[in-house]
Amino acid sequence: xQTTHDQAGGSRVAVVGAGVVGMATALAxxxxxxxxxxxxxxxxxxxxxxGNAGFIxxxxxxxxxxxxMLRQAPRLWLDPHGAVAMPLRYLPRLLxxxxxxxxxxxxxxVTRGRQALAALNGAAVAAWRRCLAAxxxxxxxxxxxxxxxxxxxxxRAEARRHMEHMRRWGHEVEWLEAEQIRAREPGLSDRLSHxxxxxxxxxxxxxLVLVRRLAQAFEAGGGEFRRARVEGLAATPQGxxxxxxxxxxxxxxAVVAAGAWSHHLAAGLGLEVPLETERGYHLxxxxxxxxxxxxxxxxxxxxxxxxxxxxxxxVGFTELGGLALPPDKRRYASLRRHACRLLxxxxxxxxxxxxxxxxxxxxxxxxxIDTHPDHPSIHFAFGHQHLGLTQAxxxxxxxxxxVKGEAPALDLAPYRVTRFQRT
Ligand SMILES: Cc1cc2nc3c(=O)[nH]c(=O)nc-3n(C[C@H](O)[C@H](O)[C@H](O)COP(=O)(O)OP(=O)(O)OC[C@H]3O[C@@H](n4cnc5c(N)ncnc54)[C@H](O)[C@@H]3O)c2cc1C
Numbered sequence: 001x002q003t004t005h006d007q008a009g010g011s012r013v014a015v016v017g018a019g020v021v022g023m024a025t026a027l028a029x030x031x032x033x034x035x036x037x038x039x040x041x042x043x044x045x046x047x048x049x050x051g052n053a054g055f056i057x058x059x060x061x062x063x064x065x066x067x068x069m070l071r072q073a074p075r076l077w078l079d080p081h082g083a084v085a086m087p088l089r090y091l092p093r094l095l096x097x098x099x100x101x102x103x104x105x106x107x108x109x110v111t112r113g114r115q116a117l118a119a120l121n122g123a124a125v126a127a128w129r130r131c132l133a134a135x136x137x138x139x140x141x142x143x144x145x146x147x148x149x150x151x152x153x154x155x156r157a158e159a160r161r162h163m164e165h166m167r168r169w170g171h172e173v174e175w176l177e178a179e180q181i182r183a184r185e186p187g188l189s190d191r192l193s194h195x196x197x198x199x200x201x202x203x204x205x206x207x208l209v210l211v212r213r214l215a216q217a218f219e220a221g222g223g224e225f226r227r228a229r230v231e232g233l234a235a236t237p238q239g240x241x242x243x244x245x246x247x248x249x250x251x252x253x254a255v256v257a258a259g260a261w262s263h264h265l266a267a268g269l270g271l272e273v274p275l276e277t278e279r280g281y282h283l284x285x286x287x288x289x290x291x292x293x294x295x296x297x298x299x300x301x302x303x304x305x306x307x308x309x310x311x312x313x314x315v316g317f318t319e320l321g322g323l324a325l326p327p328d329k330r331r332y333a334s335l336r337r338h339a340c341r342l343l344x345x346x347x348x349x350x351x352x353x354x355x356x357x358x359x360x361x362x363x364x365x366x367x368x369i370d371t372h373p374d375h376p377s378i379h380f381a382f383g384h385q386h387l388g389l390t391q392a393x394x395x396x397x398x399x400x401x402x403v404k405g406e407a408p409a410l411d412l413a414p415y416r417v418t419r420f421q422r423t
Pocket of ligand 1: 016017018019020021022039040041042045046047048049050051052053054055056057228229230231257258259260261262279280281282315316356357358359360381382383384385386387388389390391
């Protein structure tokens, strides 16, 4: 076996996966003085982390499974343009996860989940600031604010409830009537009824560029990136052995940050983790990066439009269709339809690029941030659902503490890797 133990005797750490979570983690570990190798068959950020809405969604503190969501789900599923899709071909494989997802809507569990998401989200922006300041890339994070809009008068009660809920959780929120929306965001259609503005909202300029900048800083700091797939990990008396598409490698510690594929690696380590993927879609309109002033969410259509340096991005859909099915082209047509209704000027939609990616989601909507219960050399950082960009930098700091054997800044009990284990 080729060994990559550090000649100088320092701790050598492998990070499996070069998405936003893996790259932020690799950088944090390097800043702790560790010698870090990142392994991924794709380039940094080229998976799901490339195509997200670029929104630091700190106010998304509700778990995905709540009684209200379960009540709405059939309508969202049956509407051909609705936000939830469950391809019938995949349904038999999905059922065990779905059962756990529905069970997670129990009020006590929702309350615990909300607290655990709020803890991570509340620390997210400050962690991103620290991460980006350390590499001189502060300009990648923009204090943009966030606008959430409703088209229908019927949505007033829902918007009021949401505003009160957000304020209870410490978020600054302003109520906007139609004319105030027009003043704040002239790029939107005049068919809107009302909205909520979150002055504290942040976005990134371009999520792929962001991860590439993390990777550049990592490599400039002496970090190694290997284009290799990790087939399996095993704890050894010296640390951890990795079987990879480039042969076997040995490290002192490893972090599994392989997004929606992480459960396969966890299974090889004796851990059952019910990770599913919520496939999400986007359009990017390359010439329309100035079409909006800030990210805009549609509460009714459940899509988000974000102005980015690469263009205007329109994202949406939760398609519970696994990792293997091809993208469903109908989703792009639905996103075009949503954008047409929401934008004042829908020029550029026909020239938009299309993309689909895999959100890694556990039934309780919380990520795994933990160390293997039996193998202290193996750590996990995955399952960040709709919030992987938001939570990557704080996750990286927490994993840094785990790898160094220090006390993490947050209580990590809610994010345990064993929480789904049937004993
Ligand atoms: C349409 C859409 C919009 C979104 N919008 C937002 C948003 O606005 N804000 C937000 O916070 N989040 C958003 N998200 C979610 C966010 O993008 C994800 O949570 C995040 O990208 C997950 O990052 P990751 O690093 O865990 O996974 P990934 O980016 O998927 O990276 C995992 C990496 O692991 C690699 N890998 C897999 N298996 C192996 C293996 N065996 N060996 C080596 N490498 C392996 C893959 O090649 C990949 O590069 C959105 C997601 C989608 C789909």
